[in-house]
Amino acid sequence: MRKGIVLILTLAFLFSLICGLGAVGVSPSIRLTVSEVSGDQITVQLRAEGMDWVGLSVQLLYDPSRLTLLSAGEGTGIAAARQDGFSFLCQSGDPAQSSQTGRCAFVAATGAKDCAMSRYDSVAAVFVFRLTDLAIDVIPVQLAVASLLDVSGVPLLEYTGFTPDQPPVVYGEYSLPTYEFGDVNGDGELTVYDALLLLQNLAGSVSLTPRNLAAGKVAGQADLTVYDALLILQRLAGAVDTFPAA
Numbered sequence: 001m002r003k004g005i006v007l008i009l010t011l012a013f014l015f016s017l018i019c020g021l022g023a024v025g026v027s028p029s030i031r032l033t034v035s036e037v038s039g040d041q042i043t044v045q046l047r048a049e050g051m052d053w054v055g056l057s058v059q060l061l062y063d064p065s066r067l068t069l070l071s072a073g074e075g076t077g078i079a080a081a082r083q084d085g086f087s088f089l090c091q092s093g094d095p096a097q098s099s100q101t102g103r104c105a106f107v108a109a110t111g112a113k114d115c116a117m118s119r120y121d122s123v124a125a126v127f128v129f130r131l132t133d134l135a136i137d138v139i140p141v142q143l144a145v146a147s148l149l150d151v152s153g154v155p156l157l158e159y160t161g162f163t164p165d166q167p168p169v170v171y172g173e174y175s176l177p178t179y180e181f182g183d184v185n186g187d188g189e190l191t192v193y194d195a196l197l198l199l200q201n202l203a204g205s206v207s208l209t210p211r212n213l214a215a216g217k218v219a220g221q222a223d224l225t226v227y228d229a230l231l232i233l234q235r236l237a238g239a240v241d242t243f244p245a246a
């Protein structure tokens with residue numbers, strides 16, 4: 001008898017896992033994550049988790065002196081739903097100066113009423129930015145307005161953070177790895193190759209990321225010159241112990 005009860009409880013537990021009841025407890029949320037930093041590009045994902053939705057509206061505020069918007073568009077969750085035959089309209093762009101402090105990227109998507117987005121990947125939108133020369137430290141990206149809509153257009157969850165007296169609810173920030181002066185390629189060592197990269201950059205045959213350029217300005221001047229490469233070579237030869245910028 002006891003074995004029978006244990007068996008029933010075990011089967012009930014397994015059934016709950018199979019039916020996805022194990023996922024109960026995920027609170028509804030909209031959040032930003034930095035998913036990738038590659039060279040001078042940074043990819044920011046908007047994830048919508050713990051709820052079902054068919055409509056999305058999101059605006060991202062960013063500092064144009066540090067970031068240039070390359071693309072804004074649907075995430076893998078919407079793409080997967082479309083592959084399953086559900087219709088999804090998606091608009092995106094970088095409309096205008098939206099406040100005194102930054103620019104705004106937006107994505108809006110509307111799907112079929114019977115498309116339950118909770119069964120797909122939670123990545124709802126993807127933004128790709130290029131880092132500018134000033135972006136060598138911290139990259140702030142702020143979710144200014146975001147809402148998810150149900151089949152009747154009613155917001156399931158809404159965040160706003162646009163007004164000066166209302167701090168942003170969601171805030172994404174990514175700190176780039178620190179760099180050592182002279183280590184242009186960021187491999188942790190000071191070598192002739194670092195000086196060579198600077199010379200190639202000056203000659204126009206190699207483009208360096210803002211962070212790599214910052215590491216190469218060992219003379220401590222605003223612009224990169226042949227003198228920076230020379231200082232690296234002098235340090236390797238033991239002629240100087242430190243860099244003026246360090």
Ligand SMILES: [Ca+2]
Pocket residue numbers: 182183184185186187188189190191194
């Ligand atoms: Ca190096």
